[in-house]
Amino acid sequence: MSIYKSGAFIQQCFSVHPRCLNLQKFTPPDLVFFVCTSCRLIHRVTIRGMTTRVPVRLASEDKKTDDRVGEHLTDCLSAHALALMVREMDVVRDWLGLRCAECRRFFDLDVDSFETRERS
Numbered sequence: 001m002s003i004y005k006s007g008a009f010i011q012q013c014f015s016v017h018p019r020c021l022n023l024q025k026f027t028p029p030d031l032v033f034f035v036c037t038s039c040r041l042i043h044r045v046t047i048r049g050m051t052t053r054v055p056v057r058l059a060s061e062d063k064k065t066d067d068r069v070g071e072h073l074t075d076c077l078s079a080h081a082l083a084l085m086v087r088e089m090d091v092v093r094d095w096l097g098l099r100c101a102e103c104r105r106f107f108d109l110d111v112d113s114f115e116t117r118e119r120s
């Protein structure tokens, strides 16, 4: 099975068919898997760190939850995985932003490496 160590593939999926790019799995502390239902590619993103925030409504209660950012993502994934979407990415600056439509929460991922492989 071929593995491509490049952010070009996930970038391509995001620009061509962002709705097909689904967050599949989060393996704490640093692995995030996306699957593209259109290309049938699996993108593995290794992260250096992650922050989360709620843009407006709950901003005041968000400060104390920074150290539980992984738990928030796990909760979103188990409760409403389909609400999670990639909202923005910059593979040159190694950055990826997620949004949960259900919680209205933003996740900002500081990326260490992007890898893409074909779905087996």
Ligand SMILES: [Zn+2]
Residues within 6 Å of the ligand: 012, 013, 014, 017, 020, 036, 037, 038, 039, 040, 041
């Ligand atoms: Zn794709």
Ligand SMILES: [Zn+2]
Residues within 6 Å of the ligand: 075, 076, 077, 080, 083, 100, 101, 102, 103, 104, 105
């Ligand atoms: Zn959520």
